[in-house]
Amino acid sequence: MKRNLLLSMVGYGAVLGASLLTRHAAREAYRKTAGAAPPEHPGRRDTRWREALAWGVASGALVGVARVVGQRLGDEAERRRRSRVRRALARRDD
Template identity: 40%
Template sequence: MKSHTLWTIVGTATAGAAGILVRQTMKQTFRYGVFEPPVNPDRDDIDWRQAILWGAASGMAVGAARIVGWKIASAGMRRTRRSRRGQRLLARIED
């Protein structure tokens, strides 16, 4: 496996996991603090304000979490490439 492919897998998995974690945390926080997050903003009983607030807040938080996930994965890959043990592991994977 090429190192680029490995980085893509690791980076995407980390970013995705961070996004899912933040979204679930936001759902719980909104339920206890502000309002029940809208499952379907198209329903008639959902206010425009609630739909827009939830969309903006969740979009910004998940986007930021994905960036943090990519940065963490990048730092981990850099640290792995610098250590001897990591180099041996990557050499084994790349073959």
């Protein structure tokens, strides 16, 4: 299997895992702050605007933070990998 394909598969798996963890964290945060379960379907007419907007803010903020953290960690891991490759090539040339 090509290395790039393997890295892509690992990356997609990490994104999937992070999204599941973020969804769970958003539900728990809403449950603790609002004292109730988040609305199952915020767009339905039987959901109050206040509940729908609170859920939107809570879940959106956590998803945004997860995306930024994931991008930063991914970029840092790639930078470290490139640095190791450069050092290994420099040692080989010496």
